Amino acid sequence: MPHIDRRGFLVGGLAAAAIWRPLGLARAENFKADPFSLGVASGAPRPDSVVLWTRLILEGGSAATSADPFAPAPKPVAGPVDVEWMVAEDGMFSKPVRSGLFRAVPEFAHSVHVEVKGLQPGRWYFYRFRSGNATSPVGRTRTAPESADAFRFAFASCQQYEQGYYSAYGDMAEKDLDLVVHLGDYIYERSYGAELVRRHGAGVPSMLYEYRDRYALYKSDPRLQAAHAAFPWLAVWDDHEVINNYANDRAPDAPDPATFLARRRAAYQAWFEHMPVSPDLAAGFDALRIYDHYRFGRLLGLTLLDTRQYRSPQPEGPAGDDRPERTMLGPAQEDWLARTLGASGETWNVIAQQTLLSERDTKAGPEAGYNLDGWDGYRAARTRLLDTVQSSSVRNPLVIGGDLHAFYAADVKRDFTDEKAGPIASEFVCGSITSDAPSGKSLATALAENPHLKFASDRHGYAIMHLGERSAGVDFVGIADRKQQDSPAAVFQSFAVADGAAGVNRL
Numbered sequence: 001m002p003h004i005d006r007r008g009f010l011v012g013g014l015a016a017a018a019i020w021r022p023l024g025l026a027r028a029e030n031f032k033a034d035p036f037s038l039g040v041a042s043g044a045p046r047p048d049s050v051v052l053w054t055r056l057i058l059e060g061g062s063a064a065t066s067a068d069p070f071a072p073a074p075k076p077v078a079g080p081v082d083v084e085w086m087v088a089e090d091g092m093f094s095k096p097v098r099s100g101l102f103r104a105v106p107e108f109a110h111s112v113h114v115e116v117k118g119l120q121p122g123r124w125y126f127y128r129f130r131s132g133n134a135t136s137p138v139g140r141t142r143t144a145p146e147s148a149d150a151f152r153f154a155f156a157s158c159q160q161y162e163q164g165y166y167s168a169y170g171d172m173a174e175k176d177l178d179l180v181v182h183l184g185d186y187i188y189e190r191s192y193g194a195e196l197v198r199r200h201g202a203g204v205p206s207m208l209y210e211y212r213d214r215y216a217l218y219k220s221d222p223r224l225q226a227a228h229a230a231f232p233w234l235a236v237w238d239d240h241e242v243i244n245n246y247a248n249d250r251a252p253d254a255p256d257p258a259t260f261l262a263r264r265r266a267a268y269q270a271w272f273e274h275m276p277v278s279p280d281l282a283a284g285f286d287a288l289r290i291y292d293h294y295r296f297g298r299l300l301g302l303t304l305l306d307t308r309q310y311r312s313p314q315p316e317g318p319a320g321d322d323r324p325e326r327t328m329l330g331p332a333q334e335d336w337l338a339r340t341l342g343a344s345g346e347t348w349n350v351i352a353q354q355t356l357l358s359e360r361d362t363k364a365g366p367e368a369g370y371n372l373d374g375w376d377g378y379r380a381a382r383t384r385l386l387d388t389v390q391s392s393s394v395r396n397p398l399v400i401g402g403d404l405h406a407f408y409a410a411d412v413k414r415d416f417t418d419e420k421a422g423p424i425a426s427e428f429v430c431g432s433i434t435s436d437a438p439s440g441k442s443l444a445t446a447l448a449e450n451p452h453l454k455f456a457s458d459r460h461g462y463a464i465m466h467l468g469e470r471s472a473g474v475d476f477v478g479i480a481d482r483k484q485q486d487s488p489a490a491v492f493q494s495f496a497v498a499d500g501a502a503g504v505n506r507l
């Protein structure tokens with residue numbers, strides 16, 4: 001528990017980290033409204049550390065910072081606030097293990113990112129925050145194991161707020177999981193679709209404060225908060241965290257790269273401020289390295305990829321563009337991936353990216369059509385990725401993705417046109433939490449045109465991957481009706497992958 005050190009500062013816990021500040025210099029007040037209304041979260045689980053997150057919503061609002069000099073502060077700005085954090089072995093906090101102070105500042109929207117170190121591997125911990133008269137909800141998190149014979153994680157994507165309720169997260173929060181992986185489209189920048197069940201109440205964000213408000217709206221949802229409070233998360237973005245179909249420094253309706261990059265910087269900062277990610281990312285938002293590798297004992301290596309920040313523009317014309325200089329990951333991330341996969345000694349190796357890696361001809365009959373915003377628009381880059389998977393001899397590669405608002409299971413092939421060739425990896429794409437799905441007819445066409453696609457569904461929900469020493473399993477979880485609150489959820493399709501035998505087996 002916190003204690004007074006010899007200089008008279010309330011410091012708490014054990015070794016003081018650089019982020020600690022003496023209490024008493026910032027506000028510690030009687031809040032009239034709960035400042036912890038966005039809930040709590042944790043993430044980046046390592047064997048000895050985890051990141052704790054919250055963001056205080058204060059009367060007086062948050063600052064529009066110098067990240068966008070043209071953004072007017074919409075409200076008066078609240079000053080810094082000191083927040084106490086506590087980690088314990090139990091939910092009653094009778095066995096505290098770490099605590100400390102973090103100064104939440106308006107420049108980062110009063111977000112709190114604490115990397116708690118010195119923890120034990122493979123252990124559940126409980127955490128909460130306190131400031132003035134306010135105490136946050138209790139969150140639960142789990143460090144990465146040093147050794148494990150089983151591991152379970154959920155993966156999810158695409159949660160357009162207006163198009164449905166987060167029943168899927170209510171269900172996920174009740175599950176027995178070690179981790180949640182979010183594959184992007186955590187927010188949407190704009191409204192679309194019909195039969196909207198709730199509204200953004202604002203237009204398309206371009207300013208920092210507008211992106212912050214959009215995240216705050218999404219994170220006000222109690223079911224999303226419950227899923228964050230129940231498990232540690234790993235998150236990577238896709239396009240809608242900035243704007244639809246952007247590619248590096250270009251966006252379809254933002255032709256000037258300099259203007260677009262200022263907006264991207266604001267969106268990246270808002271993403272950081274609302275995700276349980278390392279405080280080190282606050283160093284700058286012109287670029288944000290979010291690709292990373294996590295290890296869960298010898299059982300699982302999990303590689304998170306970023307397919308937005310470094311990619312070439314989408315090709316023009318229906319056939320795509322095979323020029324080798326075109327890239328999806330960028331050269332630095334490609335090199336890092338080759339080194340990471342080459343060094344992997346884990347039994348199962350999940351490659352978490354944003355969309356469907358496998359080829360998908362969307363046109364019935366001899367004519368071909370492709371989604372050029374996906375890997376089909378970046379064929380040379382995909383071939384390089386598959387070459388890396390093959391040449392690294394990485395064991396049991398399992399590709400996961402989102403983006404398509406449909407569930408898919410696929411055999412990943414080195415050459416998708418070679419029907420006799422065996423799979424080199426297994427792929428699973430989760431359906432959307434809420435975002436509008438494609439037609440059942442289009443999915444039937446995709447299955448008919450692409451023999452390596454083994455399953456497709458237009459349902460909404462998420463997926464669970466469970467790993468054991470001999471086999472991996474994937475459950476697709478569907479909710480009955482995204483337009484209903486607390487709609488029931490159930491596993492509607494399961495798959496197995498055997499150790500040493502790439503390819504999906506439908507159960």
Ligand SMILES: [Fe+2]
Nearest residue numbers: 158185403435
């Ligand atoms: Fe999406």
